[in-house]
Amino acid sequence: VPALMRRPGDLLTTVLLGTNLVRILYFVVSATLIMRCRDQVDNGGFWASTLAVITFLGVVIASEIIPKTLANIWARQLSPSVAPVLKVLGRIVAPMQRFLMAALIEPLTRLLAPARSHRGDLSADEMAALLALSQKRGLIGQDETELLQEVLELTDLRAGDIMVPRVDVVAYEADDSPEGLLEIIRAKRITKIPVYERDLDHVVGVIYAKRLLVNPGRPLREILSPVRFVPESAPLERVLLQFRATRSQLGMVVDEYGGTAGLITL
Missing domain, CATH: 3.10.580.10 (CBS-domain)
Incomplete structure (x- = not known):
């Protein structure tokens, strides 16, 4: 589970791709059955409309309400069982995921949300060097230096x-x-x-x-x-x-x- 959570973007893409592929297959099969029902069964229009409503309710209940309710109530209990399935599914859809990222998602992201510059940010090493220099020049005392160094070390702890x-x-x-x-x-x-x-x-x-x-x-x-x-x-x-x-x-x-x-x- 933690291995999947370390890459939430890949996990989300895997879930969305898997969900949408299943839905597409479901609607293709349902549409075929509905059209056959309309053309081959007496009073076909009525039965076709009934099947269409059942198809819609099936999607809402089976792919939205039930999974999300179960996940909300038993997230911790279900996660260890679901994680291996998602890991295998992630490997299966990885080629499609890479293609979509390179051809569609990344270009659109750059277009709609250009990356902001982080040149003003200081790394932990740069901050440590700045602290040492500030102490050497008498700008801050020993106690303040040790306190700030502990804060920097906190960022590396798990x-x-x-x-x-x-x-x-x-x-x-x-x-x-x-x-x-x-x-x-x-x-x-x-x-x-x-x-x-x-x-x-x-x-x-x-x-x-x-x-x-x-x-x-x-x-x-x-x-x-x-x-x-x-x-x-x-x-x-x-x-x-x-x-x-x-x-x-x-x-x-x-x-x-x-x-x-x-x-x-x-």
Whole structure:
């Protein structure tokens, strides 16, 4: 899954090409059946119109409503199963994708959205050299230099670099007693803990100690808070921005197979 997400443009193109090819085939077959029905069946006009309506509803329900609803509800559970299919499909449509990119998409992109110049941007190495020069000339102090260097190093870190490894993760079974969880929270002195079903690869949410204390005796599933899932290779800077935007305090780090690799907390 993370391998596909690292190239979202290719993934989107693969999905669109695959979807449209299936729809074209579906409409060709449907149109053939509708025309035969109109010409060969009694009261053919009525039945042809009925088939046309059924064809339209079939497309809307089967290719729009059902897939998107399932993906919205069970995205994490379905992703590991769907990813290999998309990977194979991506290889099949790759020649067509490259042709469309070279002959149509890239020329239109250059025409409609010319690339903006980034000559004013500084690379991380250039910023580091600028910091060293500024400190040498006395423009900034040692403390400021170290702080800014740590900020620069942050841009190179990935979620997997700072996560708590799976073997050290403290988690709790969703159907176990709230009292047992409260004992763990007090013993470990933690304020939030992931909750799972069956095993740590199936985390269903996070419990905050404060919410557990004000809801004594309630089933854990009723006081679960959503948990974020981030790829192990995700840039830490982006992860922190997402946490800030969603006000999340805990995220589960997943590996390329969708299994739990560890967690990140704020």
